[in-house]
Amino acid sequence: MLGIDDPFVLTAYLGIVTLAALSLVYGLVRRNAARDEVTPEDRQWALDEKKVEDEL
């Protein structure tokens, strides 16, 4: 199949495409499933991170 005789290499070749397709499905199914909120703790963390980055 596809000019590749070794079943292990063929499995990897097709497996890559399958995993990428599964990832697309996952992204579509889960796109709004999880909560999307920024807590004060998240914002404080980001402020601290930004401070270090800016200084550097």
Add this chain to the structure above:
Amino acid sequence: MTGSSSVGWLDIVVILAYLLATGYLGWLGYRGTRSAADFLVGGRSAHPIIMAVSYGATFISTAAIVGFGGVAGLFGMSLLWLTFLNIGVGILIAFIVLGEPTRRLGHHLGAHTFPELLGLRYQSRGIQIFTGAIVFAFMPLYAAAVMTGGSVFAATQFGIDFEVALLIFALVTAAYVIPGGLKAVMYTDTFQGFVMVIAMLFLLWFTYSSLGGVTEAHRYLTDMTDMVPAPLVQMGHQGWTAMPAFGWGAPTYDLWWTVVTAIILGVGIGVLAQPQLIVRFMTVRSRRELDRAVPIGAVFIMLMTGAPFLVGSLSNAWFAQHGPILNGKVIQEIDAEKGRALVELMKQDDSGAWTAVINPKTNKPATAALIVSERKAAQDTTGASFELAGGRSSAVTYVKGDADKIIPAFISAALPHWFGVVFFLALLAAAMSTLSSQFHTMGTSAGRDLYERIGDKGRSREPSILVMRLAIVVGLLIAVTISYMVRQEYIIARFTAIFFGLCAATFLPAYVGGLFSRRVTRTGAFASMIVGLAISLFWLLLVKAKEASAIGLVQWVTGGKTSILADYPNWPSVDPIIVALPAALLTLILVSAVTRPPDAEHLRHCFPERN
């Protein structure tokens, strides 16, 4: 093989357009939202494409494209299993399983570096210092792999010496990372990511179409099994579209153990414990952002690793069909019907006589399998007549077995020069985004995790910023020195694999245990890290033949052998991760089981959601 060094007007237009676009996006970014932290501070969400591609651009570099693409050119499509793991482990498991717990734990504890995350989770200054020291000590190895990859490509594409290319690359890197390019400008990362995607799509399309289509190309490569160089066959190479021979106890299985344990598992699993990638999860706004980034990240990684691995392998078929004509004296007919023969390679001297090409490694005449297209009478330097065969060979022959040159040689020989320039810019972009995160990690490890912790100076910012900058300069100098000094077989992939394997064995059990288990103890985590590191270093210094013999300690210990297990076939090819990671995991479990559990109050602080 060397490429053309001429730069035409089209090349100049391409370079200018690229630099203008990057500069414009950089300027836009610096005016407003620049990094993931800025998005979070503003309470806004980075577009999932921006989030995923900038993560991917940090992950993918010249090491993956030139280094591992070249290894695929040498060893074949078995490397596609690494792409499979890159998507399955590096994207799916990393984003879906580890991403959100890492983000939450980092924010609860106020951790900003990976060593700080482990140190705060286990309430251990020692763990933070230990982790920071390992990152600072070994990250230059990975940075050297990235720099070597870019320099080898530039040297081939523009026809300059490797040393000159490395010097230019080092100066560009220094100009980028020292004054402030460290701050990831997500828009430029994303633009550079798109350039890489387009370059890879074009490269893949060109390669397949120039070989007659997908199936035709694979079929042709499958039929080239009898042209695999003898040294590779002796290691277990069974063709460029086949896995190496599997078994235990004979040198003919060495290649399988090298490819599967070091390259596929070492790098495929090691990505989970990469400090510079783990920190990225903390800059994400929410679980939803991670979920949305999964499909884009998967497709990006598929293109960035799958394409070079396929193209690297298929370059053997391209050179066999379109490469320059080589000449030699037939020493063995391989397949008379297909016109394939093993020849002693020959070149013509100034007098017109033919003389053998000498292999510098063996000091014997170089041999190669040719697809013979012409035969004619010729004379050697003694005046004796012989039949001179002319024909083409695999990419491995043209680059004299140097895997790191396969992708650069293919692009230089097969593709239009303007594409070589675009590809070089894409590589440069890939290298810079990876290098900036590597040096950022080195700087913060030295400043926050070593200097501040060891000196017990609390959070005094000013001196630690100076230490960070100094650490970046020192790290850069070490990386350049390694690139300059060490030029061996597929060194780009090997440096990368060493660093990834070392991180996995040392950090992975403690990191994953710290995210999910309330029972893992400080002593258990520390013991597991020490065991993982110690076994990895022992294996690299004394057991794994390629690395041990290059370092030299093993010859001194054994009186000249390349491994203390040299008499036990296959052990010297097994990667440290196979032994060190299970040992570290076992240590984590056993030591945690017999030591005092962590303080309940601290666990409530780490995991408030579970209370």
